[in-house]
Amino acid sequence: xxxxxxxxxxxxxxxxxxxxxxxxxxxxxxxxxxxxxxxxxxxxxxxxxxxxxxxxxxxxxxxxxxxxxxxxxxxxxxxxxxxxxxxxxxxxxxxxxxxxxxxxxxxxxxxxxxxxxxxxxxxxxxxxxxxxxxxxxxxxxxxxxxxxxxxxxxxxxxxxxxxxxxxxxxxxxxxxxxxxxxxxxxxxxxxxxxxxxxxxxxxxxxxxxxxxxxxxxxxxxxxxxxxxxxxxxxxxxxxxxxxxxxxxxxxxxxxxxxxxxxxxxxxxxxxxxxxxxxxxxxxxxxxx
Amino acid sequence: xxxxxxxxxxxxxxxxxxxxxxxxxxxxxxxxxxxxxxxxxxxxxxxxxxxxxxxxxxxxxxxxxxxxxxxxxxxxxxxxxxxxxxxxxxxxxxxxxxxxxxxxxxxxxxxxxxxxxxxxxxxxxxxxxxxxxxxxxxxxxxxxxxxxxxxxxxxxxxxxxxxxxxxxxxxxxxxxxxxxxxxxxxxxxxxxxxxxxxxxxxxxxxxxxxxxxxxxxxxxxxxxxxxxxxxxxxxxxxxxxxxxxxxxxxxxxxxxxxxxxxxxxxxxxxxxxxxxxxxxxxxxxxxxxxxxxxxxxxxxxxxxxxxxxxxxxxxxxxxxxxxxxxxxxxxxxxxxxxxxxxxxxxxxxxxxxxxxxxxxxxxxxxxxxxxxxxxxxxxxxxxxxxxxxxxxxxxxxxxxxxxxxxxxxxxxxxxxxxxxxxxxxxxxxxxxxxx
Numbered sequence: 089x090x091x092x093x094x095x096x097x098x099x100x101x102x103x104x105x106x107x108x109x110x111x112x113x114x115x116x117x118x119x120x121x122x123x124x125x126x127x128x129x130x131x132x133x134x135x136x137x138x139x140x141x142x143x144x145x146x147x148x149x150x151x152x153x154x155x156x157x158x159x160x161x162x163x164x165x166x167x168x169x170x171x172x173x174x175x176x177x178x179x180x181x182x183x184x185x186x187x188x189x190x191x192x193x194x195x196x197x198x199x200x201x202x203x204x205x206x207x208x209x210x211x212x213x214x215x216x217x218x219x220x221x222x223x224x225x226x227x228x229x230x231x232x233x234x235x236x237x238x239x240x241x242x243x244x245x246x247x248x249x250x251x252x253x254x255x256x257x258x259x260x261x262x263x264x265x266x267x268x269x270x271x272x273x274x275x276x277x278x279x280x281x282x283x284x285x286x287x288x289x290x291x292x293x294x295x296x297x298x299x300x301x302x303x304x305x306x307x308x309x310x311x312x313x314x315x316x317x318x319x320x321x322x323x324x325x326x327x328x329x330x331x332x333x334x335x336x337x338x339x340x341x342x343x344x345x346x347x348x349x350x351x352x353x354x355x356x357x358x359x360x361x362x363x364x365x366x367x368x369x370x371x372x373x374x375x376x
Numbered sequence: 377x378x379x380x381x382x383x384x385x386x387x388x389x390x391x392x393x394x395x396x397x398x399x400x401x402x403x404x405x406x407x408x409x410x411x412x413x414x415x416x417x418x419x420x421x422x423x424x425x426x427x428x429x430x431x432x433x434x435x436x437x438x439x440x441x442x443x444x445x446x447x448x449x450x451x452x453x454x455x456x457x458x459x460x461x462x463x464x465x466x467x468x469x470x471x472x473x474x475x476x477x478x479x480x481x482x483x484x485x486x487x488x489x490x491x492x493x494x495x496x497x498x499x500x501x502x503x504x505x506x507x508x509x510x511x512x513x514x515x516x517x518x519x520x521x522x523x524x525x526x527x528x529x530x531x532x533x534x535x536x537x538x539x540x541x542x543x544x545x546x547x548x549x550x551x552x553x554x555x556x557x558x559x560x561x562x563x564x565x566x567x568x569x570x571x572x573x574x575x576x577x578x579x580x581x582x583x584x585x586x587x588x589x590x591x592x593x594x595x596x597x598x599x600x601x602x603x604x605x606x607x608x609x610x611x612x613x614x615x616x617x618x619x620x621x622x623x624x625x626x627x628x629x630x631x632x633x634x635x636x637x638x639x640x641x642x643x644x645x646x647x648x649x650x651x652x653x654x655x656x657x658x659x660x661x662x663x664x665x666x667x668x669x670x671x672x673x674x675x676x677x678x679x680x681x682x683x684x685x686x687x688x689x690x691x692x693x694x695x696x697x698x699x700x701x702x703x704x705x706x707x708x709x710x711x712x713x714x715x716x717x718x719x720x721x722x723x724x725x726x727x728x729x730x731x732x733x734x735x736x737x738x739x740x741x742x743x744x745x746x747x748x749x750x751x752x753x754x755x756x757x758x759x760x761x762x763x764x765x766x767x768x769x770x771x772x773x774x775x776x777x778x779x780x781x782x783x784x785x786x787x788x789x790x791x792x793x794x795x796x797x798x799x800x801x802x803x804x805x806x807x808x809x810x811x
Contacts, residue, residue, distance in 0.1 A: 133799045134484045136467075153803060156810045220657045240587055243659070244643040323650070326643030327593045328636065330810025338809065341460045342595060342802045343467060343485045 120356070127349035136345050144350035153335065158358075161331045164246075165314045168253040172310055173303065175254070176261030180302075181295075184269040197266060200259055212252045212320050219243035219251075219324075244326030252320045257313055261306035268302035269295070304370040308363050315359050425450040427709045430457060430465055431477030433648075434668060434731070435557060435694065439764055440722065448716055450709050458647070459594070467491070470699045475710060477556055480693045481596065481792040483531040483542075487552050490540045492697045494550035499711060502718040505735045509693075509785075510555045512546035520786040521688060525600070525618015525793035528555065528693050553695025554714045555734040557726060560689035560784035563601075564665030566655060568679045577601075577687050578609035580662055581631075586640045590654050590663035593644035595805035596798075600690060600790055601664045603628050608687050618793035622800055629804040633811040644809070648672075655680055667730050670777070671769065682777035688789030689778075693734075727751045728764045732781060754780030 130139035148154055179200070187193050203211060218224050219242040226238040241247055272295065280290045318333040327334065332355050339348035366372075427450060429436065436456035444452035455473065457465065463485060466476040470491045478486055486492060497503045509516040514529030529545035534552050542552065565574050569588075580589060580601065591598045603617040606628060614624050635641060642660045645651045648669055654660045655673045665682065673680035696717075698710050716722075723739030726732070728747065733739055740748055749755040754776055761770040770776075778784045795801055 131799070133796070134794070135488050151803065153807050153810060156807075160810065216653065216657070220659055222658045240639070240642075322646060326641075327646060327809060328641065328644065330806065334809060335806045338595060338802060338806050340464070342798060343463055343482075344799065344802060345468075347799075 123349045123352055126345055127353045129346040129349075131344055131346040134343075136343075144347045145354075147347065148350050148354060153330075157330055157332045157335050160329065161315055161333075164249065164253070164329075164331060165311055167250060168257060168314050169307060169310050171250075171254050172258045172261040173306070175258045176265055176306060177299070177303075179258070179262050180265035180269050183266055184272075200262065203255075204259065208256055209319050209323070211256060212323050215248060215252055215324060216243065219248055243324065244328060246325065246329055248324035249320050249329060252324055253314055253317070257310050260309035260313065261303075264305040264309075265299055265302040268299050272298050300370045301372050304366045304372050307366055311362050312359050315355065422450045422705050422709055422712075425705060425709050426453055427451070427475065427706070427713055428453045428455065428473045429475040429477065429696070429713075430455045430473040431462060431475075431694070432456065432459055432479075434666075434729075435477060435726075439725065443721065443725065444713065444716065447721070448712060450712075452713060466697070471701055473699070474702055474706060475696050475698060475713070477694050477696050478553075479792060480528050480531060480553070480695060481526060481794050483552060483695075484526075484794045486697055487531070487534065487542065488540050490538075491700055492552075493700045493702065494534050494537060494539060494552060495554050495698065495711075495714070496537075497549045497551055500551075500554070500715060502715050502735060502738070505718065505737050506555060507734055507736065509558070510545070510551075510734065512544065514545060516785050517782070521788055523618075523688075523691065523788040523791050524614075524616045525791040527791055528558075553697045555693060555695045556717065557731050557733055558691060558693035558785065559667060559731050560691045560778065560788060561664075561666060562685055562689050562778065563662055563683050564651075564655060564670050564673070565681050565683050566658070566661040566679060567681050569658065569661045574662070574683050575686050576608050577604045577685050580605040581609060581635060581640065583638075583640070585662050586638060587642055588659075588661045589640055590643050590645055590651070590660040591641060592651070592664040593646045593809075595802055596795060597690075597792055598644065598664065599625070599628055599632075599801065599805065600793070602632055604687060604690065604790060606631060608685075618790050619795045620797065620801070622797055625797060625801050625804055629808050632808045636808065636811055652676075667777075671730065671763075675767070684778045684783070688787040689784055690790045690792065691785065691788040692792040725764045728762065728769075730776070732785065736781065750776060752781045754778075754783060 126136075127144055128140050128142070130137045130141050130143065183193050183196055187196070216223070220226065221238040221240070221243070223243070225242060229235050229239055276294055276298075277290055280294050285293065316333055318331070318337050321327070321329050321331055321334055322337070332351060336348050336351045336355075339345075339351065429452065431454070433456035436454040438454075441452055441454045444454075459479060459482075462476060462478050463482050465472055466478060466482075466486055467489060476486070507516050508514075510528050510532045512529065514522055514527040531542050532551060532553070532555075533543050533545050533548050534550050535541050535543050535548060536550055539548075539550060563574075563577065563580060567574075570585075579585070591601060599620075600617055603614055603620065603624070606612055607614055607617065611631070612624070612627055614620060617624075620628070643650075643654060645654060645663075648666060651663065651665050651669045652672045654663060655665075655669075656676050656678050667682055670680050670682045696710075696714055698707070702710060718733065718735040718738060720735070720738035720740075720742035723733035723735055724743040724747075727739055727743050728751070730751070732752075736752065740752070743751070746757070746759045747761065750757045750761055750770070756775050757770050757772050759772060760768055761774075763769050
């Protein structure tokens, strides 16, 4: 009898997860497999021919461009990660520990989400009137006489790209941190204080270790979003910053789907490796 | 008061063109009926058909769709997407549309796939009125420049109904693409911020404009613009700027990187609107540009000139390609559509945006003479010039940038092309971006 019930339950569970599984299968796993197949096709210079060649990968790994692109991408990921982590942690800490009333906490948290009511591309483009040669900041700079020439590094530069990444992705770091911090048992902090721990010691030995799952989830978001972005690099970087995704776009514009697919497969593997590494260090599932 | 009078003249124009357009369509229908067979054979029972066309936003918009649906028996549906997207859809989702309108520079990607069927010139009543650019020997007029790179005539014909090759223009009756539009591109400049005459492509790389110049980020076109500038500056004489050797690509890209490191390029743009914003915001004063972008800048009250340069123009053209999945009546609808497209009404509408439909003689029948003189003859406007959407573009007395049709399309120095070294070029271009 028990066995029947458990098997029915198991069946029901499978049924319950089937819509999502099917959607993921068709719209995620399927396309990824197709990209993988495409990456082994031959590209003749104009045409894509079905084949099983390693040529696209050989070219990818022997080209000096690959290294340059990955260094640039890793640099973007690294800097964005550090800044969003510091900002996200500080903001979450403020919301969770410095504010007392729950309503204020939630209200301020919702305020952080408001910008996400518009599309991320619009939020990127919105920087242009601020940062341009005739933009608000440069008008101020010229007016105060800080510089006699408009500051060119503000727009169409790495700086502009970082600015938009940090603006957009800080929330992705903050939200999971807010979540784990809110569930830290206050007794632990009290206990640490009773045992004579200083504020910094509490932060370092109690709060940060307990925040690890939040940091891990935030990191996964930021790494995958930055590594796959091309809109900010294109719109705010003036296409003068060469990342892996930009090199894929260039190849796709020239109808070079197989080499572009190979680049995509490798980028996917790199991101998965990073995510896998994070999952090994921090048991995200156990802490959720 | 002024508003009323201009409104009046506007409606007058559009009504007249409608009448003329309808007359022209009727004329063609009568002619084909006389010649027997095509396309009247197809024209029966096609009311329920829908012909879907995918092309650039410059030619796929509501106004044209409305015109087509007024004049044709079947439904026409136009889907505007970017140039790169036309190619992606055309090559990977060919079944998603019944016609595609790629640029000829993409023909080397489209045609050899075998996913498209050729047009039969003997079934195209308007073919005789299409300009000679698409026929042997590839010159729009006998005294016109042939131009470097991929002259449209070289990718216009294929060997037979199942051909996937390109053959000598005029050697068969089978067309790879039915030509639609062409125009001549040059550099856009801000005359107010430059303050002196500009007459050469060499100015694009003039150190005077360091940090104030931009290039289009489409690899071949950006490289051809740069190469034209390097050649104009006397740095290097290319064998063929539209089909460079590896050495020529290396030289050009190395110079582009050097200029980038000197801070010469303010940005590279990939979307039309970006090029407009760069100009309007004063970020750049000289750059690669498409002609409607120049119009868009001027519409915001910012002076901008599509500068006529002594080395000539970089020109482009688009064409309708027909996927192989079309059969029977759908093929008939496609033929009817392209034939209708070239009877004059559509040509007159595109003329008002500064584009040339490839049958100017038919356009002339519909376009009022004062507007023909402005758009095609390069004469000063004698009336207010409106765009097809009814917006005032130019006042009497102004002259079109670059002058007459003949001055622009007769002086094409280079055609937008796909080069034999396409793969090498793309890799080197990516290095330029990453440098």
